[in-house]
Amino acid sequence: MPLVRPTGFAADTWFRVEDDPERQPHAGMAEEEAVGRILPLARALQALEAGAEAIGLDLPNDAEPEQLETFFGRIALIAVDFPAFADGRGFSIGQRLRALGYRGALRASGGLIPDQFAYALVCGFDEVEIDDARAARQPEAQWLRDVGRPGWYQRALTAPGAA
Amino acid sequence: MYRYDEFDHQFVTDRAARFRDAVARRIDGSLSEAEFKPLRLQNGVYLQLHAYMLRIAIPYGTLSSRQMRRLAHIAERWDQGYGHFTTRQNIQFNWPKLKDIPDILDSLAEVEMHAIQTSGNCVRNVTADHYAAASADEIEDPRPAAEILRQWSTGHPEFAFLPRKFKIAITGAPHDRAAVKAHDIGLITKKGPKGAVGYEVLVGGGLGRTPMIGKTIRDFLPKEDLLPYVEAILRVYNLYGRRDNKYKARIKILVHEEGLEKIRDQVEEEFAARSKEGSKAAPPPEQVERILAYFAPPKLKRRRRRSDKLDAAMAVDPTLGAWVEANVAEHKRAGYGVVTVSTKPIGGAPGDASAAQMNLVADLAEAYSAEEIRVSHEQNLVLPHVALDDLPELHRRLQAGGLATPNLNQISDIIACPGLDYCALATARSIPVAQMIAEQFGAGERARDVGELKIKISGCINACGHHHVAHIGILGLEKGGVESYQITLGGDATETASLGERLGPGLSFDEVVPAIERLVDAYLALREGPEERFLDAYRRLGPDPFKTAVYDAQSEAA
Numbered sequence: 001m002p003l004v005r006p007t008g009f010a011a012d013t014w015f016r017v018e019d020d021p022e023r024q025p026h027a028g029m030a031e032e033e034a035v036g037r038i039l040p041l042a043r044a045l046q047a048l049e050a051g052a053e054a055i056g057l058d059l060p061n062d063a064e065p066e067q068l069e070t071f072f073g074r075i076a077l078i079a080v081d082f083p084a085f086a087d088g089r090g091f092s093i094g095q096r097l098r099a100l101g102y103r104g105a106l107r108a109s110g111g112l113i114p115d116q117f118a119y120a121l122v123c124g125f126d127e128v129e130i131d132d133a134r135a136a137r138q139p140e141a142q143w144l145r146d147v148g149r150p151g152w153y154q155r156a157l158t159a160p161g162a163a
Numbered sequence: 164m165y166r167y168d169e170f171d172h173q174f175v176t177d178r179a180a181r182f183r184d185a186v187a188r189r190i191d192g193s194l195s196e197a198e199f200k201p202l203r204l205q206n207g208v209y210l211q212l213h214a215y216m217l218r219i220a221i222p223y224g225t226l227s228s229r230q231m232r233r234l235a236h237i238a239e240r241w242d243q244g245y246g247h248f249t250t251r252q253n254i255q256f257n258w259p260k261l262k263d264i265p266d267i268l269d270s271l272a273e274v275e276m277h278a279i280q281t282s283g284n285c286v287r288n289v290t291a292d293h294y295a296a297a298s299a300d301e302i303e304d305p306r307p308a309a310e311i312l313r314q315w316s317t318g319h320p321e322f323a324f325l326p327r328k329f330k331i332a333i334t335g336a337p338h339d340r341a342a343v344k345a346h347d348i349g350l351i352t353k354k355g356p357k358g359a360v361g362y363e364v365l366v367g368g369g370l371g372r373t374p375m376i377g378k379t380i381r382d383f384l385p386k387e388d389l390l391p392y393v394e395a396i397l398r399v400y401n402l403y404g405r406r407d408n409k410y411k412a413r414i415k416i417l418v419h420e421e422g423l424e425k426i427r428d429q430v431e432e433e434f435a436a437r438s439k440e441g442s443k444a445a446p447p448p449e450q451v452e453r454i455l456a457y458f459a460p461p462k463l464k465r466r467r468r469r470s471d472k473l474d475a476a477m478a479v480d481p482t483l484g485a486w487v488e489a490n491v492a493e494h495k496r497a498g499y500g501v502v503t504v505s506t507k508p509i510g511g512a513p514g515d516a517s518a519a520q521m522n523l524v525a526d527l528a529e530a531y532s533a534e535e536i537r538v539s540h541e542q543n544l545v546l547p548h549v550a551l552d553d554l555p556e557l558h559r560r561l562q563a564g565g566l567a568t569p570n571l572n573q574i575s576d577i578i579a580c581p582g583l584d585y586c587a588l589a590t591a592r593s594i595p596v597a598q599m600i601a602e603q604f605g606a607g608e609r610a611r612d613v614g615e616l617k618i619k620i621s622g623c624i625n626a627c628g629h630h631h632v633a634h635i636g637i638l639g640l641e642k643g644g645v646e647s648y649q650i651t652l653g654g655d656a657t658e659t660a661s662l663g664e665r666l667g668p669g670l671s672f673d674e675v676v677p678a679i680e681r682l683v684d685a686y687l688a689l690r691e692g693p694e695e696r697f698l699d700a701y702r703r704l705g706p707d708p709f710k711t712a713v714y715d716a717q718s719e720a721a
Contacts, residue, residue, distance in 0.1 A: 086201055086284070088324025092401040095321055099437065113198050115185065119320035138193050145184070150173040153314045154444070 002135045003107070004117060004128040006147055009140045012129065014038050014056050014077060038079055048074060058109070061089045065097045072102045079129065082110030091123045098124035114142040118149050164227055164535065165310050165457045167275045174318070175277045179268035182206045186265060205285055205323065207278025208264055212587045217256045217264055218281040219271060223291035223309040223333075224252030224538040228525040231536055233274040235521035241267055246521065248506060248514040250578055250629060251330070252290050252538040253281055257585055279317060284325045286316035286397070290332045292341045293539035296460060297501045297547040299493045302352045303360050305335035307458050308389060311446055315390050322397050326404035327412035329397070330369075333362075337658065342540055344368045344377040344660035345632055347414050348396060351658075353383065361385045366396060366426070367418030368660075372624040374631040375415040376660050378423050380430060388434075390444040395434035399426065461533035461548055466498025470551035483558050485611065486569035491554065498551055502532070504544040504561060505568040505576065509601045512594045513579045514542035523564040531557050541578055543571065568606050574616045574683070575601035578629050582622030582639065589622035591639025591646040592672070596620050599676050604683075613683055616697045617656075632656035634698045635682060636663040637675065646672045652682075652709055653701045664706060667714050678713045685712035 044057035048071040056077035080090040109129040189199040209216040242256040289309045296304040332343040333350040343349030349365035368377025477484040491500040537545035561567035582593030619633035630636030636651035651663030
């Protein structure tokens, strides 16, 4: 699954357990093994409660971003779910996470289209996760073209990643 | 009037180029039909019953003569020679070809116009009182705030994919001509505790299949908090609005299901949190100054309150007198009037104007109204700043163009959606019903005697014709393959807003006009005097006498 970043397509160094049968969690699995894995929210919260660091997690778009606030320093990646490209709830979640002070990597997962890439960046996302079929149908150039807009009426909106 | 700065120009031109690019990507298969659809809609392009329809934004209903001429040009070059003014102060062209639309958008951009966000699940064109800066009862011109909202909402990255469409209306006067209580957000300009101007904010109004009157979420909002507060409402809506059912996705349903108190708490909390960290939504002061300067009142010559010229002309021309009486409202400056140019000729399609008529209105605005034109949500055109001395000549020229019907607020001043003649969603005809009613009552002595009577017709439950807030509402449905029309009474879109109540069983197409006749006759017999409007009489008497009038007579006839 490629990632789209302002610099272009990039390989994903994170993985989800359900996508990789070789690395299924097991009893007694050391917390550090969680590094590099994107955990489901409930599992991530458990790990964070137990003191885990550098956690990556999937945040469904009906979950409250506020519940992560106390752990921000130990979260390395939040992947906000966009169940459909026309469901823009995640844009507000991205804004809110940044407004609450989250500084880690912020990813939009799901089926965003190139015409939404600049929106995602301005709402605080660093990258968009797409599937291979989309990457083939909507190649890199189409995504990067969207970044070169003349600007925004919402002039005070800040650069990606900044609150 | 507002003029584009370099950024506005760049934005609109870039947007047209992007749409051209999206069309190309649709054709080469990069974009699926489902992916292209919201992009097409957010650029104003609908797929209708027979063809594509392009809806062009007329922000807060204000147009210059130059812009009106460009609309006429578009009608002639790319459409069938006419356009249709809508209840959201926009204009629709019903017959453009998809391949021509990028060229039309380029042509619009040249005169500082666009079709951005006239459709789709985003913040739509912000509407305002069409008498703005002209009416005698105004506290403040609402258009600078509307322009600030336009800029803020245009291409807003967070709110381009909302659960459903989102409509904002603003009035600067206590008498609400902008139907603000029927909008997702309604803003009423008012004076605050220390005389400062601000807004009462309403939320959750709307028509459609679940009509609701907006509720006050903030009694007084200081002016400078407008954008941060509206942004807080939009964020709460984007986060919590329903997305499981498009018919339950408007903010009115969220407010209804969660309760006003809970939504208010969420909005106020969001607003307070963002204000504390210094909200980024508020516009820079220099931008506000720039916008305000563009809305400085036009330089109107001092004039005497009465016009001898007009009085003399009216004395010999009763047609002029009837038109002035019906279509000219009091202006805030002595010796001027606010003129409504009716686009509801008896037997015509409400809101339609030919290219020749658009050009005529552009000429007249240039000659008599500081080059300004307004579009009202009731689908008429307005010349906001006309000297009373000029009315006889203006009237003569409007007559020649078929635009002098003296029927503002009368029974033939009907709002009608496009209905089955154009719309893919419609279940019944609307325009022919409007035409029949107008032909039955005309715009003469009888209509004047009936007085203010607002009839609004929708051709399906989506209620684009605003029938819920009509004194007499007509809703066209389809039952067993035939059109069936439901009558509602007692609706009101103004500051005393209310929803109409259903009178009884549906009527066939042929029964509608006789039923309206009987309603009007019953009203004339029951009213306490000519000053008691149909709506007032209905509120005093309730539905029973009107029910009897329509249905008892009907069963007798059967």
